[in-house]
Amino acid sequence: MSIRAAVEWLANTEWSIALHESQYAYATIESVHVWALCLFVGFAVLLDLRLINAIFRDVPVSDMARRLLPWTKAGFVVMVISGILLFYAIPLRTYLNIFFRIKAVLLILAGLNAFVFHHGIYAKLPDWDVGVTPPRPARVAGMCSLILWAAIVFSGRMIAYNWFDCGKPQPGLISAAAGCTAADIDPYR
């Protein structure tokens, strides 16, 4: 089964339709998504700012990681669960949304950035834990993370807009990147 077929199947499940048509459930889930943004992105930003030496210079990086990362992870779990539910409410349109796809790519890049940081300069943490400007790779990782999360918030917010939905007049490249089929672009062809 193709991804597309799976998404179409998902869109026709009873709960997906119920969520889509609910008066309060969708709005409540979205509010949870926004609230968790403060916990998750808010704390991630604090860690990033620490890495670029812009805040909490007296707090060891190891302390920041040990004490704040569990909360960041908890916020991330809430973000993912509420995000999946938001997708589940509008599966096909979201799947064919160019901003959703951009967001997915940016999320992977943010994950890669965190992975490289964690297994790279973070492993040498005793050398730069506190009292010194974090080394260049750490500052670069912090800066990349800040830019990526801002871009993720941007693309996430833009999913709500239908400017580039299949069938809108637009370059073929965007239609192709959004996964629009000929039938999506022109149902009356």
Place this chain on the structure above:
Amino acid sequence: MLLQLFQTLENGAIGTAVRDSLWLFPVVEVFHLIGLAVIGGAILVVDFRLLGLGLRGHPVSRLARDVQPWVVGSLILMIASGVPLFLSEAVKCYYSFAFWTKMTALLLAIIFTFTIRRSVLFAPAGRFAPASYRAVALTSIALWSTVGWGGRWIGFS
């Protein structure tokens, strides 16, 4: 009277520009959301500390002093981006319960943050009992959460 004022504001240059533009509203909203994430993190990290969570072992006043410019900076960003959003749909806001809930909570949150919370945060260690710390933290989280939820619900009304 107030409704007339809101109508005038909505028909002003900024409100009209945001309303007539396809992309201005969402883009301004993104800045509003980024400001939200920053102010949320900066407020929560100190409130968590007051609750004995997160950055334990570091003095409250030190943490509070470090986040202060980020709280003020992101609050300025929030207001600077929030005002054009409001101006573009002032009349809708006038009739929105969520809007008035948010504005009331915002006023209370700002007053609380820069008076009671501030004096507790910068008080010498041991001046206040842990119970007062917890009360301040929970009040702060409740007020700011109401601001956030109210803001999100303006869009649903």
